[in-house]
Amino acid sequence: MRLMRFDVDNEKIVIEKENEVVEYDILFTFDCEANKKSYVGYSDNKLATNGRKTIYVSSYNPLSKEVELEDITDPKELEMIQNVLNKIDSEATDN
Amino acid sequence: MNEDLERLKQELESLKAVRNKLSVKEENKKEESSTDISKNFKEELKEIEEEIKEFENDIKETAKEYEKSYQRIKSIIDEHEEIIENTNLLSEEEINELREKYETQKLEENEMSNKIKRRLDDQKKILRSINRHKTQMLNNIKAAEALELTYEEYKDVTSTLRKTKIMHAILEEKGLLSIIEKKYSERTKEEKAAFKNAKAEIINEISELKKEHDDYSVLDAIEALYSLNTTYIRVEKPKQTTFQLRELMIIEENSHRLSYRVVNPNTKVNTNIVEEAPKDMENATANEKVDINELKPASEKVTIFKDDDTYYVRRYAIDRFKLKSADLDSEVKINGSMCYKISEKDVEKIKENANNTFSPFVADIKEINLDKEATKKEETSLMVVPQEEIENKEEIEESNNIEKITIFKEENDRYYANEYTIDRFKLKSANKEEEIRIDGALYYEISEEDAYKLVENKDNSFSPYEVYIEEVEEKEDDITHDETNDIIEEIPEEEINDIVEENIESDKKEKLIEDLVASNIVVNKEFKKELKIGETLYNIYHSIPRGIKKVYKAVKEAIKEADDFLGGLIEGPIKDNPEEEISKTR
Numbered sequence: 001m002r003l004m005r006f007d008v009d010n011e012k013i014v015i016e017k018e019n020e021v022v023e024y025d026i027l028f029t030f031d032c033e034a035n036k037k038s039y040v041g042y043s044d045n046k047l048a049t050n051g052r053k054t055i056y057v058s059s060y061n062p063l064s065k066e067v068e069l070e071d072i073t074d075p076k077e078l079e080m081i082q083n084v085l086n087k088i089d090s091e092a093t094d095n
Numbered sequence: 096m097n098e099d100l101e102r103l104k105q106e107l108e109s110l111k112a113v114r115n116k117l118s119v120k121e122e123n124k125k126e127e128s129s130t131d132i133s134k135n136f137k138e139e140l141k142e143i144e145e146e147i148k149e150f151e152n153d154i155k156e157t158a159k160e161y162e163k164s165y166q167r168i169k170s171i172i173d174e175h176e177e178i179i180e181n182t183n184l185l186s187e188e189e190i191n192e193l194r195e196k197y198e199t200q201k202l203e204e205n206e207m208s209n210k211i212k213r214r215l216d217d218q219k220k221i222l223r224s225i226n227r228h229k230t231q232m233l234n235n236i237k238a239a240e241a242l243e244l245t246y247e248e249y250k251d252v253t254s255t256l257r258k259t260k261i262m263h264a265i266l267e268e269k270g271l272l273s274i275i276e277k278k279y280s281e282r283t284k285e286e287k288a289a290f291k292n293a294k295a296e297i298i299n300e301i302s303e304l305k306k307e308h309d310d311y312s313v314l315d316a317i318e319a320l321y322s323l324n325t326t327y328i329r330v331e332k333p334k335q336t337t338f339q340l341r342e343l344m345i346i347e348e349n350s351h352r353l354s355y356r357v358v359n360p361n362t363k364v365n366t367n368i369v370e371e372a373p374k375d376m377e378n379a380t381a382n383e384k385v386d387i388n389e390l391k392p393a394s395e396k397v398t399i400f401k402d403d404d405t406y407y408v409r410r411y412a413i414d415r416f417k418l419k420s421a422d423l424d425s426e427v428k429i430n431g432s433m434c435y436k437i438s439e440k441d442v443e444k445i446k447e448n449a450n451n452t453f454s455p456f457v458a459d460i461k462e463i464n465l466d467k468e469a470t471k472k473e474e475t476s477l478m479v480v481p482q483e484e485i486e487n488k489e490e491i492e493e494s495n496n497i498e499k500i501t502i503f504k505e506e507n508d509r510y511y512a513n514e515y516t517i518d519r520f521k522l523k524s525a526n527k528e529e530e531i532r533i534d535g536a537l538y539y540e541i542s543e544e545d546a547y548k549l550v551e552n553k554d555n556s557f558s559p560y561e562v563y564i565e566e567v568e569e570k571e572d573d574i575t576h577d578e579t580n581d582i583i584e585e586i587p588e589e590e591i592n593d594i595v596e597e598n599i600e601s602d603k604k605e606k607l608i609e610d611l612v613a614s615n616i617v618v619n620k621e622f623k624k625e626l627k628i629g630e631t632l633y634n635i636y637h638s639i640p641r642g643i644k645k646v647y648k649a650v651k652e653a654i655k656e657a658d659d660f661l662g663g664l665i666e667g668p669i670k671d672n673p674e675e676e677i678s679k680t681r
């Protein structure tokens with residue numbers, strides 16, 4: 001079975017939000033073999049009231065034909081995401 | 096008949112002969128006994144007489160020597176006088192020399208003569224003493240024979256004045272003193288019988304005296320010296336006693352009976368260490384033992400003195416809580432005690448730990464004014480203790496709670512104790528890497544052996560405590576292993592904060608990744624550049640945006656739109672399976 005993947009450099013996530021279509025840039029993706037889930041980080045590049053850019057991280061089923069983003073509530077998943085974010089940040093900074 | 100009569104007469108004669116022989120033997124025995132009585136005395140007397148003869152000879156020799164010395168002095172004087180008569184023939188110098196020589200010779204001879212004289216006097220003195228001894232001996236022989244006592248018996252009776260007085264008292268009481276003057280052979284049968292009874296009485300009396308004397312135990316006397324029972328000491332005042340070496344050896348050998356061992360009289364070094372007091376002595380002093388539990392405080396009171404924003408504690412508190420912030424140079428006197436400055440952080444630490452379960456204490460903060468303290472007069476040892484301190488002391492003495500030690504046990508027989516318990520009992524098995532958090536406090540794994548050691552020693556007499564073993568409940572909310580707790584603390588449920596600002600310890604994270612490990616991480620190039628510039632901060636959310644209805648994969652939508660626009664001209668793998676095409680173009 002072929003896994004569904006995002007092209008992080010060429011693709012966008014389009015979300016219909018209250019009759020308004022919003023495009024989100026895909027910032028990063030990664031997989032987890034243990035729970036058979038894939039994760040995607042995306043952003044609309046808008047600044048929040050605190051002046052920060054908002055990044056959403058969601059999980060999805062890579063085996064599903066349709067993309068269905070899910071909230072992340074499992075602490076272990078959150079910890080893993082935090083680790084990935086740290087790794088991305090450190091690699092980007094070092095390079 | 097006559098024959099029989101003759102035979103009986105002969106038998107009677109033979110019996111008489113036998114009786115006579117026996118009576119003779121008895122008399123001989125008595126004489127022999129009498130001889131034996133005086134035998135030892137006579138031997139001793141003989142020795143004395145020989146000694147007297149020797150001294151008499153010595154005295155004769157010394158007297159001759161003294162005579163010669165006298166003659167020499169006389170000749171020196173005569174010679175000198177003769178020389179003086181002829182002084183006209185001699186010069187003054189020669190006369191002076193002769194005079195000096197004469198004086199020297201005379202002086203030397205005089206000294207010699209004096210020495211001999213002194214020796215002669217000493218010898219005569221000793222001779223007189225020996226003669227007195229001889230006279231005493233003769234009297235003793237006479238008295239022993241008169242008293243019908245053996246040499247040993249007589250020596251024993253006359254060894255002390257007390258015994259001799261007993262003997263004389265008994266003889267006088269019975270009117271037998273005059274008999275002593277008579278020889279044994281001159282005494283009548285009645286006198287002999289009376290004296291025999293008196294003698295038995297004297298011996299009994301003296302043996303009773305000896306028994307009474309022997310019953311006076313030296314060990315008892317020594318025990319009285321070391322007894323903790325002061326009443327006994329007051330009643331039986333220790334006496335000054337002198338001992339023979341042999342007696343001291345006996346005491347030393349038997350000293351295990353005493354509560355204190357006796358110093359070896361030979362070495363004068365006590366190598367025996369007292370192990371325990373005799374049981375009877377323990378019982379005697381058991382009621383006087385102080386119950387430590389009664390004096391042990393329930394909870395200690397730690398007073399923190401606050402002067403404006405500066406805090407001071409006594410040295411005890413610094414040592415007790417290992418306060419690193421303590422400034423020992425900042426010594427001030429508060430309420431007569433030396434206090435030292437500590438940080439506010441340490442004050443908070445003391446306050447927070449006051450109500451712990453293992454060693455609770457009362458943290459009392461008192462406002463003070465150091466300026467007033469400084470003007471106080473220097474307190475002396477005669478200082479009146481403040482009422483407040485007395486009350487505190489009373490509180491401590493009245494309370495009788497025992498220290499509580501709690502050990503947590505997991506189902507897999509792993510035991511955990513807090514740091515205080517580990518330090519308190521110096522538990523070497525403590526593994527600081529294996530920790531659990533219970534009610535917010537950290538507990539470290541200890542060995543099962545140490546856990547049992549704690550339980551076994553809880554009722555000791557010097558520092559008793561109670562041990563509570565509690566099962567670790569597997570509740571993630573309040574009892575968790577450290578890693579689980581860290582997740583809850585680091586990441587809130589609703590949002591993930593700035594990834595750049597948050598700093599999570601890598602070692603803790605690695606433990607968690609054992610379960611969930613990320614792979615195939617692909618990062619947008621633009622995002623990488625943005626991170627590298629580092630000017631942007633981020634809010635991280637782990638929930639999808641609000642109000643979302645549909646999520647499209649952008650590339651799919653684009654292909655669909657293009658296909659619609661072209662009227663279904665797109666065919667092949669891109670239309671049927673756009674993902675495959677995407678992977679090709681990547």
